[in-house]
Amino acid sequence: MSHLEVRNLSKRYGDFTALGDISLDIAEGEFVCFLGPSGCGKTTLLRAIAGLDPQSSGTIHQKGRDISALPPSKRDFGIVFQSYALFPNLTVVDNVGYGLVSRREGKAAVGRRVTELLTLVGLPDAGPKYPAQLSGGQQQRVALARALATSPGLLLLDEPLSALDARVRLRLRHEIKALQRTLGVTTIMVTHDQEEALTMADRIVVMNQGAIEQVGTPQEIYRRPATAFVADFVGSMNFLAGTLVAPDKVKVDGFTFDCTAQDGLAPGAKVALCIRPEDVRVRDLPTDIANRVAVEVAELDFVGAFCRATLKVQGTADVAMTADFSSNLIRDLGVELGRKLDVALPPDRLRVFAA
Amino acid sequence: MTLAASNRSPILRVAMSRDDLMMRLGVVLFAVVLLVIVGLPLWSLLAKAFEDRDGKFVGLANYVSYFSTPALFDSALNSLHVAAVCTLIVVPLAFFYAYALTRTVLPVRWLFQGISLIPIFAPSLLPGLALVYLFGNQGFFKGALGGPIYGFDGIVIAQIFYCFPHATLILVTALTTADARLYEAADALGASKLRVFFTVTLPGAKYGLISAALVVFTMVITDFGIAKVIGGNFNVLATDVYKQVIGQQNFSMGAVVGMVLLAPAAIAFLVDRVVQRKQVALLTARAVPLIPKPKLGRDLFFTAFCTVVAAGILVILGMAAWGSLIKYWPYNLSLTLANYDFTNFDASGWDSYFNSVEMAVGAAVFGTTLMFVGAWLNEKTREFYLMRGIVQFLAFLPMAVPGLVLGLGYIFFFNAPNNPLNFLYATMGILVVNTVAHFYTVGHLTATTALKQIDPEFESVSASLKVPVWRTFGRVTAPICLPAILDIAIYLFVNGMTTVSSVIFLYSSDTKLASVAAVNIEESGATAVAAALCIVIVITSAAVKTLHVLADRFLLGRLQAWRRR
Numbered sequence: 001m002s003h004l005e006v007r008n009l010s011k012r013y014g015d016f017t018a019l020g021d022i023s024l025d026i027a028e029g030e031f032v033c034f035l036g037p038s039g040c041g042k043t044t045l046l047r048a049i050a051g052l053d054p055q056s057s058g059t060i061h062q063k064g065r066d067i068s069a070l071p072p073s074k075r076d077f078g079i080v081f082q083s084y085a086l087f088p089n090l091t092v093v094d095n096v097g098y099g100l101v102s103r104r105e106g107k108a109a110v111g112r113r114v115t116e117l118l119t120l121v122g123l124p125d126a127g128p129k130y131p132a133q134l135s136g137g138q139q140q141r142v143a144l145a146r147a148l149a150t151s152p153g154l155l156l157l158d159e160p161l162s163a164l165d166a167r168v169r170l171r172l173r174h175e176i177k178a179l180q181r182t183l184g185v186t187t188i189m190v191t192h193d194q195e196e197a198l199t200m201a202d203r204i205v206v207m208n209q210g211a212i213e214q215v216g217t218p219q220e221i222y223r224r225p226a227t228a229f230v231a232d233f234v235g236s237m238n239f240l241a242g243t244l245v246a247p248d249k250v251k252v253d254g255f256t257f258d259c260t261a262q263d264g265l266a267p268g269a270k271v272a273l274c275i276r277p278e279d280v281r282v283r284d285l286p287t288d289i290a291n292r293v294a295v296e297v298a299e300l301d302f303v304g305a306f307c308r309a310t311l312k313v314q315g316t317a318d319v320a321m322t323a324d325f326s327s328n329l330i331r332d333l334g335v336e337l338g339r340k341l342d343v344a345l346p347p348d349r350l351r352v353f354a355a
Numbered sequence: 356m357t358l359a360a361s362n363r364s365p366i367l368r369v370a371m372s373r374d375d376l377m378m379r380l381g382v383v384l385f386a387v388v389l390l391v392i393v394g395l396p397l398w399s400l401l402a403k404a405f406e407d408r409d410g411k412f413v414g415l416a417n418y419v420s421y422f423s424t425p426a427l428f429d430s431a432l433n434s435l436h437v438a439a440v441c442t443l444i445v446v447p448l449a450f451f452y453a454y455a456l457t458r459t460v461l462p463v464r465w466l467f468q469g470i471s472l473i474p475i476f477a478p479s480l481l482p483g484l485a486l487v488y489l490f491g492n493q494g495f496f497k498g499a500l501g502g503p504i505y506g507f508d509g510i511v512i513a514q515i516f517y518c519f520p521h522a523t524l525i526l527v528t529a530l531t532t533a534d535a536r537l538y539e540a541a542d543a544l545g546a547s548k549l550r551v552f553f554t555v556t557l558p559g560a561k562y563g564l565i566s567a568a569l570v571v572f573t574m575v576i577t578d579f580g581i582a583k584v585i586g587g588n589f590n591v592l593a594t595d596v597y598k599q600v601i602g603q604q605n606f607s608m609g610a611v612v613g614m615v616l617l618a619p620a621a622i623a624f625l626v627d628r629v630v631q632r633k634q635v636a637l638l639t640a641r642a643v644p645l646i647p648k649p650k651l652g653r654d655l656f657f658t659a660f661c662t663v664v665a666a667g668i669l670v671i672l673g674m675a676a677w678g679s680l681i682k683y684w685p686y687n688l689s690l691t692l693a694n695y696d697f698t699n700f701d702a703s704g705w706d707s708y709f710n711s712v713e714m715a716v717g718a719a720v721f722g723t724t725l726m727f728v729g730a731w732l733n734e735k736t737r738e739f740y741l742m743r744g745i746v747q748f749l750a751f752l753p754m755a756v757p758g759l760v761l762g763l764g765y766i767f768f769f770n771a772p773n774n775p776l777n778f779l780y781a782t783m784g785i786l787v788v789n790t791v792a793h794f795y796t797v798g799h800l801t802a803t804t805a806l807k808q809i810d811p812e813f814e815s816v817s818a819s820l821k822v823p824v825w826r827t828f829g830r831v832t833a834p835i836c837l838p839a840i841l842d843i844a845i846y847l848f849v850n851g852m853t854t855v856s857s858v859i860f861l862y863s864s865d866t867k868l869a870s871v872a873a874v875n876i877e878e879s880g881a882t883a884v885a886a887a888l889c890i891v892i893v894i895t896s897a898a899v900k901t902l903h904v905l906a907d908r909f910l911l912g913r914l915q916a917w918r919r920r
Contacts, residue, residue, distance in 0.1 A: 052815050054369040071372030072818035079819045085812035087831045089917045099820025130917040150820060 001064070003028040003154065003186040004049070009058035011044055011210075018044045019055065020210045029184045031177070033197040036207035037233065042190045043158060045207070049188065050156055051075050063153065078147030082159040084139045086131040092118070092142050093127040099150045117145040120179065137168040144176070148183070155180070157189040161196060173200055194234045198222065206230050228353040231274050238321040240273040241355060250352060253316040258290045259350040270355040277308060279349040280323035282333065282341065291345040297337055309335065311343065374824045378736040385729045386742060389749035391776070392792040396764030397756065403610040403767050417611045427608075430590040431615055437507065437591060438575040438619070441514045445571045446564060448515070449522035452664055455657035456523075457530040458556075460649045462658060468527075470665040473672055475520045476896040478853045478870040480877065481889040482513035483584030485674040487882055493685045505587030513581040516671050518574050519664075522567040529563020530556075535645040565630050569623040576619050577757030579856040580870075584877055592616045593856070596759050600860060606767070613760040624755035672893070679887035694887040700876055701884075703864070707872035708891055714786050714858075714868060715851030715896075719844040722791035722798060727840055730802035731828060735814055754796035758856030765789050766860050781863035793857045794850050798843040805839035806832070838911065845903045849896040 004026040011019040019041045026032050034042035047053040049060060051072040059068040067075050086095050093114050100110045118124050121141040131139055140160060147155060160176070161169045177200045180187050191197050197204050198218040206213045206221060206229075214226040225231035232239070242252035248261045250273045257273060265271065285292060298320065299310035306324050313319040323343065325335055333341065371379070407413045421427050455461055456468055474482070489495050490504035500508055533556075541551045557564075579593040586594055592612060600609035678684060682691045698704035733746050753761065769780045779785045809832065817827040833840070855870045862871055869888050877885035 050815070050819065051369075052818075055367055057367050069367060069370045071370060071375060072815065073372045073374065073821055073823075074370075075819075077819055079815065081810075081812045081816070083810050083812060085810045085816050087813065089831060089834045091917075098817075099822060132917060146816075147819070152819075 001028065002026060003030070003063060005059075005061040006045075006049070007059045007061075009045070009048060009055045009060065011041075011048060011053070012056045017210050019048070022058070022212060024205065024212065024215070026186060026188065029186055031180050031187045031189070031200060031202045033201035033204045034188065034190045034207060035194060035197040035204050035234070036192065036213075038192055040207040041210040042192075042205075042207050044210075046156055046158055046188060046190050049154075050077055050079060076152055077154040077156050078150065078152035079156040080140070080143045080147050080158065080160045082162050084131070084143040084163075086139055086143055086146070088131050090130075091127065092123070092129050092131070092134070095131070095142055096145045096149055098146060113149065114145075117149055118142075120148075121145045122175070135168075136164050137172055140164065140172060141175075144179070148185070153186065155185045155187040157187065159190055159192070161191075162193070169196075176200065198234070206233065208233070225274075225351060228272055228274075228355075231351060231353065236277050236322065238275050238277065240275075240319060240321065242271055242273050244269045244271050244352065248347075250350075253313075253319050255293060255313070255316070255319075257345060257350065258347045259352055260347060262352050265352065265354055272353045272355045274351040274353065275321065275345050275349055277322045277324040279346060280311075280321065281344040281346060282323070282325065282329060285342055285344050289344045290347050291350075292342055293345070294340060294342050297335060297339045297341070300335070300337055307335075314340070372818070374818070375737060378732055378824065379739050379742070381728075381732045382736050382739060382742050382746060385725075385732055386746045386749065388725065389729075389746060389795075392788050393749055393752050393756075393761075393795065396761065396768040396792075397752070398764075399767035399771070400610050400613055400760065400764035403607055404614050406607055408605070408607060417607050421608065421611045421615070426590070427595060427612065430592050430595045430612075433507075433590060434576050434592040434616075435619070437510050437514070438572045440511055441518060441575045442568050442571045444511070445515055445518050445522050446568050448664065449519055449567060450526050450560070450564065451657075452519075452661060453523050453526035453530050454556075455661050456527055457533075458645070458647050459657045460647055460654050461661060467661045467665055470668055471523050472520050473668055473893075473897070474516050476849060476853065476900065477517075477672070477893045478855055478873060478889050479513075479517050479578050479580035480584045480855065480870075480873060480885070481675050481893070482516040482671050483509070483581045484678065484877065484882055484886045484889060485671040486513055486585055488674050488678045488684065488886075489670075495685075503587070505585055506589040509585035509587070510582055510589065510591070513585055514575045514578065516668065517578065517581060518571045519668070521574065522571050525567040525570060526560065526563050529560040529566075533559055533645040535643040538645065562630060562633075566627055569627045573620045573623045573757075577616065577759065577856065579759055579859070580874065583874060593757075593759055596763065597859070600763065600766075606763075609763055610767070613757075613763045616757050617755070617760050620757050621755040675886045676890050679883055679890050681883060684883060694881075694883040695891070697872070697884065697888065700879070700881050701867075701872050703867045703872060707867045708869045708888070710783070710866055711852055711869040711892065712895065714783060714790065714866075715848045717783065717787040718790040718794075718851040719848040721787055722794070722847045723840060723844040725791065726795065726798035726843055727802045727833070727836070730799055730806055731832065734803060734806045735824070750799040751796055753792055753794070756793075758793050758854065759859075761793050762789060762857035762860040765857075781861070781866070783866045785861055786858050786866060786868065789857050789861055790851050790854060791847065793854065794847060797846060801839050801843050801846075802836070805836045809835060838907065841903060841907070845900060848899055852892050852896045 002025040004024075006022055006024040009019055009022040010017065022045060034045060036042045044053065048055040051067070051070060054069070059066060061067065062076060087098065090098070096117055097110050097114045100113055114127070115124070118127060121144055123138060123141055123145075126134060126138060126142065131142065134142065144160075157176075161172055164172065173196060189200065198221075201218060203215060203217055204221050205215050208229050214221060214230045216224075216226075221230060221234055225234060228239070231237045240252045242250045242257075244262060244265050244267050245251045245256065246267055247263075248259055250257050250259055250271055252273055259273070281289075294314040295311035296314060297309050298312045301308045306326050307330055309323050309325050311321055311323055313321070329335065335341070404417055405412055405414060407416070452471060456464060461467055486504055486509050487494065490497060490500055490509070492503075494504070502508065537555050538551065541555055546554065577593060579597060582589075582591045582594045583597070592615060596609050596612045596616060599605045599612055679694050680690045680692070681687075682689050682693070693699075697707070701707065703710075729746070729750070733743050733750075736743060765785065768774065769776055769785060771777065779788070813827060813831060814824060817824060853870060855874060858868055859871055859874065862868060869892055873885045873888040876888065
């Protein structure tokens with residue numbers, strides 16, 4: 001059974017539609033990321049689920065219970081904000097125990113639970129300190145412990161890592177994911193960072209302009225983006241403008257490329273032919289390989305582990321694409337500016353979207 | 356169901372939590388309180404101006420008779436004249452003083468800053484009394500000003516003393532928010548000192564200057580104590596209200612003059628609101644604060660300037676203090692404490708002083724609670740926009756209303772026989788309520804600003820943890836805002852000690868205040884005793900403020916260890 005069922009959720013501010021008819025199921029114990037650019041409605045959706053900014057219409061069920069019209073205090077969730085929202089005048093112990101004290105549990109029981117939680121987030125000795133005495137990463141862990149203290153059925157994370165520096169962010173990604181797996185708590189995280197979503201989520205909900213573009217596992221989202229927006233937003237992608245000439249053929253400036261059969265598009269449709277830079281093949285091309293084109297290296301950007309090359313397709317006016325070349329490949333093939341070579345675009349790696 | 360309706364899914368009605376319900380009730384209750392202590396008294400005043408002495412509606416007749424009585428209309432012109440002259444003198448004076456405090460290297464800067472604040476702790480009649488001693492008919496420097504001190508000259512000099520700290524405070528704030536890099540850029544471009552002053556410094560302080568000018572203008576127009584003591588036959592609006600109401604018992608005409616008095620104050624307030632809205636943050640988070648570097652010539656000049664101004668303030672204060680200790684001015688200059696034995700001069704004796712303290716403490720306690728809880732309710736209640744807008748309006752209203760006008764409104768509203776709150780009339784309670792209402796806006800703004808600086812998600816976190824809002828208010832919000840809460844309390848206490856204008860209509864023989872007693876005693880001719888009362892008031896409010904500064908520095912540091920990193 002789903003933990004959360006969102007049905008036909010809309011949020012309007014006057015004439016502006018912040019969320020348009022969103023429906024979504026989230027399974028028990030799942031880690032879901034809402035991913036999208038700023039202003040896409042991901043935080044609005046999270047706050048509607050929490051009841052902090054209720055939707056204009058639509059329903060939300062949690063474990064079969066209709067929570068659509070309930071105030072936040074009547075819902076079952078813990079929340080962590082980008083700002084942490086730790087109470088600055090209370091010690092770490094009092095912050096973590098904040099929700100426990102009001103449930104009138106015994107003092108000793110509260111103390112045990114707080115110790116347990118602080119150990120869980122890796123800060124067993126931080127108890128008597130005040131938030132201002134902790135680093136950003138430590139504050140974020142205290143906020144997490146506080147949100148988990150009352151053992152909520154649903155954990156909501158609103159851009160929890162955005163305010164941290166890159167190194168701490170990487171470490172906390174793993175820690176939060178590991179913690180979530182251990183506790184098995186259903187979790188929704190809002191982020192604009194695609195790498196964060198890809199590494200942490202069981203499923204990603206990609207959003208744009210108040211609507212859901214695609215829901216899928218990180219692999220599905222990356223390998224088979226459902227829309228041009230997803231293809232562009234997640235990872236890097238080349239877009240070549242062309243025309244669908246047969247269900248499995250796209251013509252781009254005189255060249256005809258083979259691709260997988262397109263059901264939804266009629267022949268003659270204007271399309272974008274897409275391929276990721278790392279999917280462009282260069283080495284060991286068999287002579288009869290499909291979609292072989294001659295290119296010239298027009299630009300070469302050193303990015304560290306690899307180089308991103310801009311390739312001009314020979315025999316066209318301005319068709320160009322980027323491709324990622326490893327350092328080995330560059331050495332082995334002697335790739336340099338102006339060098340002409342043959343590349344292949346594997347048909348199973350090509351995506352076609354209506355333009 | 357109609358077709359149109361079936362197209363759209365039904366609009367969701369969110370159930371209110373108990374917290375939401377309680378807070379909305381709180382906002383409504385708060386709005387009612389503000390309506391009673393601010394809105395309705397002003398409404399009564401407005402209505403009274405359209406009635407004759409018997410309470411019959413007479414339309415604009417009172418206004419017609421006001422504007423056709425040259426003596427009354429002249430007062431309005433006198434008020435405008437005095438206010439304009441004072442503004443033109445005080446604002447440049449305060450600007451250079453503030454400039455010296457913020458942009459030059461002064462020796463004992465803290466002392467200069469402290470002296471500039473002294474007038475805040477005095478009732479407005481103190482400078483008037485000091486001027487009587489200095490330039491009055493039997494004054495030290497009688498005739499030094501080329502004419503009698505009673506009248507225009509006296510009012511202007513006393514008002515300069517009285518308004519100076521308020522203008523200085525505003526301009527210090529305006530000049531503190533400067534980005535050092537703007538000056539470095541101007542230097543690098545080879546701009547002359549004078550050009551930098553006119554192209555960087557002055558525009559940066561523009562809004563502060565406008566604000567200071569409006570504040571001074573309003574203070575002068577609405578002040579009553581100074582004109583009363585040293586105005587002589589030079590009538591102004593504030594003394595006219597007093598004369599119409601207390602002297603001639605003509606309440607309707609008093610109300611009309613009150614409405615005329617309200618106009619310039621309200622206009623100044625509205626102009627200030629519009630100007631402030633245009634102001635954008637000059638100081639971005641990345642700005643580099645400007646720290647003045649020593650420069651001998653400039654520093655010497657401004658040290659001399661500040662010494663002269665500070666000496667002026669100290670001479671006026673010192674003259675009042677000395678006068679209060681002298682046996683029989685100017686014939687017997689030996690010192691005595693006899694003038695401090697108030698029982699010989701006023702029936703209420705020292706009681707008026709203790710009444711003042713009681714009233715000021717009452718206003719501080721009741722007012723701070725109301726202002727902080729009210730501001731919190733209005734900030735943190737979800738949605739409920741209309742009601743919160745009304746509350747915001749009522750909280751801003753007192754800023755535009757002169758004390759005399761509010762006091763007059765209180766007479767009409769609370770003294771009405773059919774008002775169930777009539778029992779408050781002539782009690783200590785009405786003085787406390789009136790003082791809180793009179794000084795409401797600044798306290799409300801202080802509380803609101805402090806609350807806006809707190810993470811807005813605290814309430815969201817509390818709701819998710821099922822902790823009621825009032826618990827978060829008590830455990831987190833109020834402790835974090837403690838410095839602001841203390842600021843409000845001290846502000847109310849000091850103003851409660853010194854205020855004259857709004858309470859002068861409202862005291863009874865049992866609840867006479869020291870500042871009011873000083874006015875009455877001065878009227879009876881015992882200048883030294885009035886000065887003695889003023890000095891007692893200055894000492895009390897300055898002592899409380901000093902305690903506050905010390906507490907802020909030492910006690911809060913210990914109690915609020917969490918502020919340290």
